[in-house]
Amino acid sequence: AQSVTQLDSQVPVFEEAPVELRCNYSSSVSVYLFWYVQYPNQGLQLLLKYLSGSTLVESINGFEAEFNKSQTSFHLRKPSVHISDTAEYFCAVSEVRIKAAGNKLTFGGGTRVLVKP
Amino acid sequence: GAGVSQSPRYKVAKRGQDVALRCDPISGHVSLFWYQQALGQGPEFLTYFQNEAQLDKSGLPSDRFFAERPEGSVSTLKIQRTQQEDSAVYLCASRRTREGGETQYFGPGTRLLVL
Numbered sequence A: 001a002q003s004v005t006q007l008d009s010q011v012p013v014f015e016e017a018p019v020e021l022r023c024n025y026s027s028s029v030s031v032y033l034f035w036y037v038q039y040p041n042q043g044l045q046l047l048l049k050y051l052s053g054s055t056l057v058e059s060i061n062g063f064e065a066e067f068n069k070s071q072t073s074f075h076l077r078k079p080s081v082h083i084s085d086t087a088e089y090f091c092a093v094s095e096v097r098i099k100a101a102g103n104k105l106t107f108g109g110g111t112r113v114l115v116k117p
Numbered sequence B: 001g002a003g004v005s006q007s008p009r010y011k012v013a014k015r016g017q018d019v020a021l022r023c024d025p026i027s028g029h030v031s032l033f034w035y036q037q038a039l040g041q042g043p044e045f046l047t048y049f050q051n052e053a054q055l056d057k058s059g060l061p062s063d064r065f066f067a068e069r070p071e072g073s074v075s076t077l078k079i080q081r082t083q084q085e086d087s088a089v090y091l092c093a094s095r096r097t098r099e100g101g102e103t104q105y106f107g108p109g110t111r112l113l114v115l
Helices: none
Strands: A003-005 A010-014 A019-021 A024-026 A031-038 A044-050 A056-058 A064-068 A073-078 A087-095 A111-116 B005-007 B010-013 B019-024 B031-037 B044-050 B053-056 B065-068 B075-079 B088-095 B110-114
Touching (some): A003 A087, A024 A073, A031 A064, A044 A056, A044 A064, A044 A073, A073 A087, B005 B088, B010 B019, B019 B088, B019 B110, B031 B075, B044 B065, B044 B075
Parallel strands (some): A010 A111
Antiparallel strands (some): A003 A024, A019 A073, A031 A044, A031 A087, A064 A073, A087 A111, B005 B019, B031 B044, B031 B088, B065 B075
16 A cells, blocks of 8 residues: 655745655555646646656756655745646646556645745 | 536535535546545545546445546546445545646535535
């Protein structure tokens, strides 16, 4: 079984300042890693994911996350946030298995980012 | 193209009432998931379908919860004799293949309130 911990439930940040959202996971097998974003009154959308290869992954809107296997972390960062980045962010993992009944996602509790002008 | 749709978007039920929640996945997607999201928490897995086969129902909280996907497309999550603790947002997600690294696309959710 796997678990995901998002250490910060809320992160207030000023516009144009950097932000880091922390995510740590626990699993006995290899995992795929995901960050999803939920804007107010909208559904979950994939922000970025790590499957294999380069440990640094980027999204089209300036976010990046780095997979650190030794620390079992997948922290999300953005060097300069905009008002429009106000949302809830969820880290999730799924097990890498050859025979898998679905590879369900296990989510963290979420981090609410409030960008202030 | 059309994304995942769910209906109804909101449902208020009296305790003890049966409810049915519908999910229309992206056309052609093999995999379909149901998740439950309680207020202030992350989504939690309920059940998984590969085409019409329900391969994992380990997350269903009780035998009052039942899901089906009879023709491998539309899915229905049914909750019998609803209880107050069933109040949550129910999310449906679909994925093009069986591959775990592929993206799950989520619907807007059905917000269920049991009074």
